[in-house]
């Protein structure tokens with residue numbers, strides 16, 4: 718079940734339905750916040766399954782008296798899933814997003830449910846946030862928006878802030894070195910968006926707006942980076958077309 722859909726009116730994403738004279742760079746502003754649950758579900762194959770998996774992994778990896786982080790939390794879907802799934806004692810969740818509009822709306826959602834587990838929501842750049850005493854760190858489709866030059870340092874900070882036995886769950890859009898493979902898997906994703914009601918105009922304008930904003934890595938780059946920063950165990954636990962979710966265990 719989508720945690721947010723029955724709270725929101727599920728406002729439909731029509732941001733790119735009309736032709737724009739010039740398509741600006743994609744921004745996580747109020748207009749995106751209003752349609753975000755619909756947008757992410759119609760654009761990211763496997764999004765719900767990944768949220769369910771985050772819940773299961775939280776159950777298994779959250780340790781007593783530790784912190785769980787949701788970096789790039791948007792409206793807090795992963796935070797809500799984690800909060801419902803924690804079985805360990807005295808945990809707290811730190812949820813970070815650098816969009817004020819997202820954080821404000823996430824606050825409303827989180828208040829709508831009762832829980833004994835504290836959640837601290839901060840409007841901040843996730844590359845500047847200290848990570849400490851962590852048992853679970855989630856980055857669900859956000860590393861792809863971070864400057865590629867800063868990604869290794871961020872993962873190093875996370876590795877150092879994780880306790881032994883702690884887990885990083887990282888979901889990303891990926892691309893493939895092999896041109897033919899890239900083409901056919903991208904085609905599958907396009908078909909997914911078409912089947913979810915996006916027009917050719919919407920698809921092409923959204924693609925232009927994300928150019929130079931969403932910069933994907935390959936599976937190989939992700940796995941090598943996990944190794945480089947110190948993770949001994951890492952791999953993909955879920956993939957739908959060009960969208961993958963990795964785990965890395967300390």
Ligand code: GEK
Pocket residue numbers: 745757788789790791792793794795813814815816819841842843844856857858859862863
């Ligand atoms: C979910 N995790 O529903 N620091 C903090 N936040 C950032 C930064 C940054 N430097 N850059 C971008 N963001 C969510 C979905 S959406 C994915 C994550 C998508 C934030 C940005 O404001 C947005 O809310 C989020 O990262 C990415 O499970 O829209 O494709």
